Amino acid sequence: MIEVKNIKKKFGRKQVLKGVSFTAKKGEITCLIGVNGVGKTTILKAIMGLTPYYGGEILINGKRINKTAYEKITFIPDAFIMPSSMKISEAMAFMKDFYAGWNEERARELLEFFRLREEDRIANLSKGNVAKVNLLLGLALDADFVLMDEPFSGIDIFTREQIAEVFTSHLIEDRGVIITTHEINDIEHLIDKAVLLDEGVVVKEFAVEEIREREGKSVVDVMREVYRP
Amino acid sequence: MNKYLKLLNFELNRFFKIYLVLIVLTVVLQMTAVIVECRQYLKQANEMIYGMNASKEQFLADYGQMSFVHIVTNGWFMWSIAICAVTLIIYVFFIWYRDWFARNTFAYRLLTLPTDRINVYLAKATAIFLMVLGLISLQLILFPVEQGIFRAMIPDDFRQDLSTADIITFSKYLTVLFPGTLIEFVARYGAGLMVVLVLFTAILFERCYRFRGIFFGAGYCALAAGIFLSPILIEMFTEKVYLYPIERFFAEVALGLFVSGMSIFISRFLLNYKIRV
Amino acid sequence: MTVNFNNREPVYVQIIRYFKEQIAKGVFEPGQEIPSRRELAHWLKVNPNTVQRAYKEMENQGLIFTEGNLPSRVTRDEKILRSVREELIMEAVHAFVSTVQSINVPVEEAVALVREFYGKTGEKEGDRNDRSEKY
Numbered sequence: 001m002i003e004v005k006n007i008k009k010k011f012g013r014k015q016v017l018k019g020v021s022f023t024a025k026k027g028e029i030t031c032l033i034g035v036n037g038v039g040k041t042t043i044l045k046a047i048m049g050l051t052p053y054y055g056g057e058i059l060i061n062g063k064r065i066n067k068t069a070y071e072k073i074t075f076i077p078d079a080f081i082m083p084s085s086m087k088i089s090e091a092m093a094f095m096k097d098f099y100a101g102w103n104e105e106r107a108r109e110l111l112e113f114f115r116l117r118e119e120d121r122i123a124n125l126s127k128g129n130v131a132k133v134n135l136l137l138g139l140a141l142d143a144d145f146v147l148m149d150e151p152f153s154g155i156d157i158f159t160r161e162q163i164a165e166v167f168t169s170h171l172i173e174d175r176g177v178i179i180t181t182h183e184i185n186d187i188e189h190l191i192d193k194a195v196l197l198d199e200g201v202v203v204k205e206f207a208v209e210e211i212r213e214r215e216g217k218s219v220v221d222v223m224r225e226v227y228r229p
Numbered sequence: 230m231n232k233y234l235k236l237l238n239f240e241l242n243r244f245f246k247i248y249l250v251l252i253v254l255t256v257v258l259q260m261t262a263v264i265v266e267c268r269q270y271l272k273q274a275n276e277m278i279y280g281m282n283a284s285k286e287q288f289l290a291d292y293g294q295m296s297f298v299h300i301v302t303n304g305w306f307m308w309s310i311a312i313c314a315v316t317l318i319i320y321v322f323f324i325w326y327r328d329w330f331a332r333n334t335f336a337y338r339l340l341t342l343p344t345d346r347i348n349v350y351l352a353k354a355t356a357i358f359l360m361v362l363g364l365i366s367l368q369l370i371l372f373p374v375e376q377g378i379f380r381a382m383i384p385d386d387f388r389q390d391l392s393t394a395d396i397i398t399f400s401k402y403l404t405v406l407f408p409g410t411l412i413e414f415v416a417r418y419g420a421g422l423m424v425v426l427v428l429f430t431a432i433l434f435e436r437c438y439r440f441r442g443i444f445f446g447a448g449y450c451a452l453a454a455g456i457f458l459s460p461i462l463i464e465m466f467t468e469k470v471y472l473y474p475i476e477r478f479f480a481e482v483a484l485g486l487f488v489s490g491m492s493i494f495i496s497r498f499l500l501n502y503k504i505r506v
Numbered sequence: 507m508t509v510n511f512n513n514r515e516p517v518y519v520q521i522i523r524y525f526k527e528q529i530a531k532g533v534f535e536p537g538q539e540i541p542s543r544r545e546l547a548h549w550l551k552v553n554p555n556t557v558q559r560a561y562k563e564m565e566n567q568g569l570i571f572t573e574g575n576l577p578s579r580v581t582r583d584e585k586i587l588r589s590v591r592e593e594l595i596m597e598a599v600h601a602f603v604s605t606v607q608s609i610n611v612p613v614e615e616a617v618a619l620v621r622e623f624y625g626k627t628g629e630k631e632g633d634r635n636d637r638s639e640k641y
Contacts (some may be wrong), residue, residue: 029553048341050506070343081337083243097235098342123332168547168554188513189552209516209556218513 006056018200026176034197040180073145076138089118107140128159148179232344236352258309267382296389346500426492427453437503521560
């Protein structure tokens with residue numbers, strides 16, 4: 001389980017996170033929802049130790065992040081994170097070299113599923129394909145948690161469908177997933193939990209099926225209530 | 230240790246193409262220097278002896294024999310060394326900034342590898358150090374080769390053969406890169422490594438604190454310099470000499486190790502708690 | 507599989523309804539093995555946890571049963587199968603009658619219209635031998 005407890009963050013003089021708390025369980029897909037700039041990416045980076053925060057703590061399976069945790073938690077940001085001069089095969093070799101939890105079989109499966117060729121150089125790929133390589137490199141690791149930042153942004157609809165398919169496949173298996181998005185429509189039926197962010201805090205954290213059952217509302221309905229646009 | 234070596238291997242591979250270019254450039258420029266200098270000397274000699282009917286002795290009295298020092302102080306030659314030096318100095322900074330500002334932010338990957346982040350820092354420093362040593366070695370290999378060409382081009386009478394050691398001493402500037410004794414060599418290149426570690430720390434200050442970080446980094450460099458040079462500075466200000474040369478040497482070694490250790494310690498803290506991608 | 511789920515009703519409830527429809531249609535035969543929760547999640551494009559919940563609920567309702575570690579199967583219990591069929595029929599009837607009553611259509615007219623519509627579309631709707639649609 002990933003526990004985010006009351007974390008705060010300033011960018012210059014702007015207080016971006018004013019005390020954010022939520023949890024994400026293994027085996028569930030948790031979605032952070034909020035407008036652009038509310039701090040979703042910052043939260044994911046904070047969990048990964050890629051940006052400092054203060055005032056609270058973040059625990060991954062009860063412990064603060066350390067080097068062994070990086071085998072258990074993988075981050076797939078909204079940017080590509082391998083040298084673009086690399087070929088896909090070289091990127092995969094790199095991952096295999098550094099991560100004990102690299103699953104070569106699964107990587108090959110994803111290569112096929114996404115219809116990528118490993119001799120291709122990343123610099124020459126379209127944006128959609130770069131996103132797929134990103135996913136491939138992240139998902140082929142045997143990590144307990146996968147953090148995805150805006151996996152559907154700027155991607156054509158077919159790639160989006162492919163990526164959505166990954167969520168219901170054994171590739172996600174029993175992992176914990178935290179994804180951020182501002183486009184909830186595509187994936188409402190895929191997520192377990194929604195965390196609505198506004199003005200630097202969590203305004204509502206709820207299990208999606210529960211809200212449907214108890215109140216007959218969709219996530220978008222709840223968003224309308226909470227954000228009062 | 231394993232991951233550190235893998236990272237080192239990775240860093241060396243990344244630079245490989247540029248390194249190859251530097252090697253080729255060095256060879257080409259230095260060969261050019263040899264040939265150009267020899268030809269020019271021979272041209273002069275021919276002009277005097279055949280053109281103006283002077284005797285060989287007269288020419289040698291006026292112009293003297295040619296030694297390898299001429300070649301080593303030739304523009305082409307010095308440029309080859311300068312280009313390599315400047316490239317590596319730029320790379321001290323580029324080796325970090327490329328991970329943030331290249332088309333893909335590799336820093337995300339480097340900082341979330343299942344290894345101590347300090348290994349990234351150490352691998353980069355080691356890579357630069359090895360690359361410098363590599364170029365030094367290249368030069369040491371090139372010397373005899375170039376001297377061979379020199380000997381082939383200039384006849385015995387017109388040539389002054391010097392030992393490599395003398396060539397270095399007479400060239401003056403080469404003594405910086407090739408100090409006389411092993412101890413001096415180790416001390417000097419060790420100090421160079423320390424400078425790299427200090428610069429890396431300054432770079433990390435900038436990466437952690439961005440604009441303010443530039444000032445922190447500069448301040449840190451000043452602090453490191455101050456500590457390292459303290460024996461000399463103290464003697465300068467008090468105008469008294471406190472240490473024998475041998476004592477000063479050991480003091481510098483100790484201070485050098487201290488500054489290096491301090492840089493690594495601070496960098497480790499910055500990487501683990503303050504770094505931003 | 508093109509099942510469209512709405513986002514206001516619990517997905518697991520919709521899955522159960524879908525299952526009942528398939529059972530009533532005969533697409534899922536009594537005793538037939540049902541897909542694993544992961545397979546079904548993948549085919550329906552929904553969260554596997556909701557499929558899990560649906561299966562649990564269906565097990566409670568007796569729609570499916572699991573023997574040991576074997577894959578779950580559709581029940582063979584005639585009573586339950588009949589009640590599923592009835593339930594779906596009653597739901598449709600309920601919806602139809604409510605709508606039609608609300609615009610004041612007398613029952614004879616309603617029945618006549620139903621018969622006419624049945625005649626037009628033929629017995630195709632009731633053809634239990636149509637197995638071309640697997641899952």
